[in-house]
Amino acid sequence: MKNAAGFLLWLLALVIAVAFALILPINGYLMNLLMQASTYAIAVLGMTVVLGYAGQINIAQAAFFGIGAYGVAIGTTTLGMAFFAALALGAVVALGFGIVLGGSTLKLGGHYLAMVTISFQEIVTLVLTNWIGVSHGPDGISNIPRPHLGFLALDQSRHYLALCLFFLFVTAGLVAWLKSSRLGLSMQAVRDNELAAGVAGIDTYRIKIIAFAASACLGGLGGGLFAGAFRYISPDQFAFDDSVVLLTMALLGGVDAAIGAVIGTALLILLPEWLRFLKQFYLAVYGLAVILIMVFMPQGIFGYFARLFRRAPDLPRGEVAPLTLGASAGTGRPILEISGLSKHFGGLRAVDEVDLAIESGSVHALIGPNGSGKTTTLNLLSGIYRPTAGRIRLGGRDVAGLAPHLLAAAGIGRTFQNIRLFHSLTAFENVLIGSFRVGSGEHDAQSRRERALAALDFVGMAARAPVLVSSLPYGHQRLVEIARALAANPTLLLLDEPAAGLNLTEKQNLVALLRRLRGHGLTILLIEHDMDLVEQISDRITVLNFGRRIADGTPAEVLRHPDVVAAYLGEVAEDVTA
Amino acid sequence: MAIILQLLFTGLGIGAVYALVALGFVLIYRATNVVNFAQGQFAMLGGYCMVITTVDLGLPYWLGVVISLVVMALFGALFNLGVYYPLRHRSFLPVVISTIGASILITNLVLAIYGPEPTTLPGMTDYPGISFGAVFLDAQYLVIIATTLALVILQYIFFEHTMVGKKMQAVSQDKEMASLLGINVTGMIMLTFTYSAVLGGIAGILVAPILFVSVGLGAQIALKAFAASIIGGFGDVPGAIVGGLLIGVAETLGAFYISVPYKDAFAFILLFAFLLIRPQGIFGEKIAQKA
Amino acid sequence: MSLLELSGLTAAYGAVAALSGLDLAVEEGEIVTLLGANGAGKSTTLRCISGLLPPTGGEIRFAGAAIAGLSAERVVRLGIAHVPEGRRIFPGLTVRENILLGASNRRIARAALRRDADEMFALFPDLARFADTLGWMLSGGQQQMVALARGLMARPRLLLLDEPSLGLAPLIVQQVFRIIARIRETGTTVLLVEQNARLALAIADRGYVLETGRLVVAGKPDALWNNEDVRAAYLGGKRLSEESGAR
Structure with a gap:
């Protein structure tokens, strides 16, 4: 029952958001902010899965975001693919890198993963900057086309924003649903107590790889949409600093909830606009914010408020059946x-x-x-x-x-x-x-x-x-x-x-x-x-x-x-x- | 042949800098089980201290070094109080994220104050260097190698032949037991951070005349140092030094024979190779699982 | 005035009560032993005294001064050395270095420090051969000797020993206990937590038996050895249902 109500609420929000995007007069500047926020939020939802649910760090989300963006850019301009095919290509390539990176590192301790992801981030930046034949180097790729939906061309920004919001809502809905699913609970079990998770029957290594790869894939998806939104991309948009920004967004909003990812992203996209008086200091303030969040509010904004009104889980109703225990065959042997x-x-x-x-x-x-x-x-x-x-x-x-x-x-x-x-x-x-x-x-x-x-x-x-x-x-x-x-x-x-x-x-x-x-x-x-x-x-x-x-x-x-x-x-x- | 020797020399010089940063990083890890992702920023700060004191203020070089090291020592203590100490009872993830936050804070604070333009720092000496046939030993590289060697020896003496060094080792091996013996655990950790910051600062001072002093300097060196410490065997002191030298040589050779633009990638390729084939590193023990 | 006095001591690990109102006294020069099954609160008592675990209530007085809640570093400077369960030898340091660090609670000249360490090697002649061996390479018995020597280097008035026989072969256990008896002869007071009740009672002047954080019985070794409650605490024989029926 509760799930159904939640689903309806989510659908209603989706329709309203898409309708607002289509109807409300949004100026170009605000439009850019909204497109940036909605595409970033998809990548941050990836952080929710890997860091929030599975407790594994990923400091290369901007690299996966970049892989997705270049997938769309190269796919549509150089290879002449359709937009959605290129979007899928970028997400799949990001997923593949996620599987390889996770598979090689997730058996080792947590700090190995931190270092390997940072290294991967640096390599991606290097390759994007220097592989000029494919990536066009520091100049980046421009004139990235936007997609058609059947007869409907999404050329106008308001249409494209509606598309981004649609993807964001679907992703957020899936990530939120994942949390209480079998897979999501297994991830949280690995995060809370890896040893006990293994003994309870969870293949912890596999679960960690899945979480990491899913996170990479969402990074790629967000990046692909980002490329279409701004129609121009360059390597400096997907650097280490941006990975840190994505990490901060996840932590600020509340790392183990889909809503937290959206809140964190929205705040950190809008905050620099409100905090213009900080000028060049605003990235430094990000850094300080990360430390302060860790010390004072490790659950993030949403986590902090969620504690106040925690919703009761959906338990089976009616009579509790007696527990059956598979009595072993033939007592005495x-x-x-x-x-x-x-x-x-x-x-x-x-x-x-x-x-x-x-x-x-x-x-x-x-x-x-x-x-x-x-x-x-x-x-x-x-x-x-x-x-x-x-x-x-x-x-x-x-x-x-x-x-x-x-x-x-x-x-x-x-x-x-x-x-x-x-x-x-x-x-x-x-x-x-x-x-x-x-x-x-x-x-x-x-x-x-x-x-x-x-x-x-x-x-x-x-x-x-x-x-x-x-x-x-x-x-x-x-x-x-x-x-x-x-x-x-x-x-x-x-x-x-x-x-x-x-x-x-x-x-x-x-x-x-x-x-x-x-x-x-x-x-x-x-x-x-x-x-x-x-x-x-x-x-x-x-x-x-x-x-x-x-x-x-x-x-x-x-x-x-x-x-x-x-x-x-x-x-x-x-x-x-x- | 001469080319290879020349490249080896250059590689060892730059590798020595990575080794110094890796060393600071390993010491903090051993004392606190925390991977300090701001270790590279210590080097960057050391470089900027030198620029401010010797270039901007025009102080003598030696005085600049002294002031820079004092500032770095204070900074290490401050870092401990602000970034590690409040989180010392928490698990690994929050502390790591906190040090990442600190690295962003430091980088961007310097960026905001000093701007993105790289600055140059003159070498420690005007003397150009020594020629051995076709091999030219640049003076600054000689200074780097000599200083690193001296520091490694000093550190060895400190840890192996002084009671304070022994106490620091005791703290890194078993904090509770160390406190039962009356060792000031908090003080020893403070000392570790201070010393690691000074080590990072020295690395920055040494490397500044070779590379430009820029806000990117920290991340650039830190990533190589991280790779060095994994390759050497995580948490192992000789491993950090060997790993650092190895990476320095590998990237110098790689840049010359394979590709200049991808120079910075060789360290990571080496790192991935080790993770796949020998994740415990050169000197590391087999990683054991504990219940 | 007793050297050590606990009154109404309570302690907990998080929400789990470990000690609920313990009274106990140790006189100068005694060996007092704390007995009881696993989880009875013996180690917790030592941890409270040495400052590793701040008690949640009650008093600890050492030589008249209240020490409850002081940090471990300060307690050991007052003259209480704690040799914890499992020896806890620093694995990467040599035997000599481990022993030298035992004097970290005292301000002492280097020469005097060396002299004290040499005294320890005289007291534990077996260790002299291993002086430069790293801690992790020692056998359990050797580690226990190092732990005792390291504890004595603090020149304690009161030595807290937690399960010194743990995991040691019977012959080695006897050696360890002979040394504990000798330690008392030097005037050091000993509070001994031990699972091997028989041995502990053989060298102790008095004993206390704990069960789930409470004192069950106290007395002279002979009386305790013949007490049913003591045997029951270790080997059972007392029905849970009977005990609850009596309440």
């Missing part, structure tokens, strides 16, 4: 078999030839003193580390060394010792991201949303679904994290110290929750320091010390095992004080 698993960090043997078998439908606890290799084992099972040696068989399939999202796809879900949620999203959105896993059993958007709500309900958090997770108390955050793992319908759930930091009541609720999960036939591997809890709910316990397995058996056997008692309470201290 081993679902996970680990043999000779080792992980060495330099000389440290964090995990040393560990064997472990987990029976389907059981709750298996992995315990041991601090530093005994428990969390490292979990990191090996969820793909965060690659094993040095050893085999991991899940349901008969060898999965050792797979990437986190592939292990998630194979059926492993997990939670973290220090909770890793997507902090800028709601509880519902966090859990919804879990349900995106291939194999969650849900194949369409509606059933995934229902499953997410069912998972929240299962842990008793349905009432808090629309709340931002960062504002939930700690105990509730733990439950949301478990719900996120459950929404993926895992065959094996790994829980890393789920009781840490919980008070007594919360611990009791956790025990009840774990019992219910076992009742549903879910297999659980649990790391926990609270021995009461372990004793109460585990079918079997494996004890690690110094990375090696020192005991394995039922709780009664293991907790009385002399080696275990010694590992926990200490060796006999014969001559220490002597």
Whole structure:
């Protein structure tokens, strides 16, 4: 319902804006400003996707903008293409560069991307300036034609502005819609917590490339329209400074909202006109503004106001369906078999030839003193580390060394010792991201949303679904994290110290929750320091010390095992004080 | 043969400047985990300080150098207080964007005050240089190489043989532990920014007589220095120096044998090649993922 | 007057309460140990004392002076050295450099600094051979020795030790504890957080047991060792439901 209302509102705004462009008397100067603003805004929307949604920096947006502009200029004048074909050409070339740049850099840390994009920006400027045979060099290209729409020639500026506004509205609508889509939520998950995103089944590298390439493509589209608007372009319009201007526009307006991009662009196009008294200082003021925004208003103008009236997310209505968990086939058979698993960090043997078998439908606890290799084992099972040696068989399939999202796809879900949620999203959105896993059993958007709500309900958090997770108390955050793992319908759930930091009541609720999960036939591997809890709910316990397995058996056997008692309470201290 | 030697000499000279800027950049990164995108502007400011003191005010060259370095030191401290310190507890992205903002601010402030016209600065000495057969060693290039060498040695002594140097290293390796030992972490970071600004300033003073002093000088040098530090192995001190020299030589050779207009592109081509083949750089450790 | 006195100490990590009203005292010359399971608040207590974590409430008095909320740099100048969990040796510095930096809280001449470091090499003879080895190349046991030596270089009146046995083989653990016992003989007071309850109680004069940020029981080592609550804190055996029923 809300989506439909939003769509109508957007359509109405589009019609009004286009009509105003066509009807209102706009003088040439204002016309130029409006055409500049609307084409820039499209490129800034690209920044919204890459920087706002996916959290990846791009300081080459002006280069992509320039590629799009030259695509139209060269396509229409030199190659004699139709305007829209040339526009598509420019956008596709920008997209291609985006894929290549992103693909080569996005596996590395963030500052690499910053430097590579700056370098790319410089190279594009160099090429545009010096490849005179194609780009006409510093003189630029003039007499760029404007398009025809069927019989209608858009030669007049007011017609062309209407076209630009149309593209802007479509782009802004798409970018706004993207935010709550599966792809957009995945981007935000990568931005908020890349590690958790991978473990939740998201191919983080692919998502980052998509975001970066989409941003480049929008840059190209905006640039292509810009070329038609001014009918003359030259390399100095697409330099490093302009990339910075595009970045500032995104940050000022509010980097993670489409409306923010439009606000930021409009302000920074109009501001220099209002701030004419600043004269040559106005770019310096841009720089200062960037610092001040980062220090005082990191969410930008729209982000700042959006906090005040946050709209509630659109939740599935009606009865919450009970959560179905794909009970593993044949209880009692081993679902996970680990043999000779080792992980060495330099000389440290964090995990040393560990064997472990987990029976389907059981709750298996992995315990041991601090530093005994428990969390490292979990990191090996969820793909965060690659094993040095050893085999991991899940349901008969060898999965050792797979990437986190592939292990998630194979059926492993997990939670973290220090909770890793997507902090800028709601509880519902966090859990919804879990349900995106291939194999969650849900194949369409509606059933995934229902499953997410069912998972929240299962842990008793349905009432808090629309709340931002960062504002939930700690105990509730733990439950949301478990719900996120459950929404993926895992065959094996790994829980890393789920009781840490919980008070007594919360611990009791956790025990009840774990019992219910076992009742549903879910297999659980649990790391926990609270021995009461372990004793109460585990079918079997494996004890690690110094990375090696020192005991394995039922709780009664293991907790009385002399080696275990010694590992926990200490060796006999014969001559220490002597 | 003589041509190659001549080009190597020139390349090492310009590469030494990149190395100095890269060094400042690596030191700040190691102390704060922040990539300072305004490092090149430090060099540009150093060049302008020299122009103002020696050309505009007509002060002696040595006095100009002293004043410029003092100004740069103060500027480094101010930069720390204004750009890094308020954001020190935030994640990487806001701080990087803030330093980018600072680079725009500095560039355009200079542009607004001094205008876009490039200015020239005379060399440190009137002595033209030394000839070895067909190879001519220009005096300014000799000064650059000698100064860089001296600075690298001084810095080595400072870090390896003084307690303050050790404390700075400790801060860059583990701030919390350093504070537990009673090391003044805030002060050490302040010192790092101050020193990096001075290094940048020296690079600017050295290179100003070769290139024109213009507002574009900062970005031009900074981009090469960034590339140098990645090629050398990100965060690695010897790597920054080797990377800087390598880029200097590569672009000088490239400009002579391949193309002059694309001179500035060779550094980036080298950079992309490294990112694809050896992203950890020459001296870098394999980039490890941590949970 | 006790050397260290905590009263009503509360602390939190963000919204998560870590300590809720802790009272504790350490007398000059004692070894006092803090026991409890993971997450009980032991390390948090040390972090509050040494200034890494400003407490949200309560008092910390050291030699009579209120020190709660002071920065770590200032606390260590007052004579409290904290050897944190995980050793935290500077990986890129040598053993000697790590040890020399331990005296950063004191104004001291270079010659005297060298002398103090040599004393440490006498106290930890094994380290002398590794004096010029970089920190990251050491084994866990060697790192723990360096961490202790570095802590002692501050000439502390009170030494805070967090899990010195963590991840060390039993034989090495015994060595470490022998050294801790020796440290006390030099007149340094020790507050020891330790998971290895047996060893900790073997060298301590008194112990406190924490559970979820609260004091459960305090007393002499023998009494604590035989106390059911202590065993339960580590190995379970006390039903959650029973405890809640008692409330």
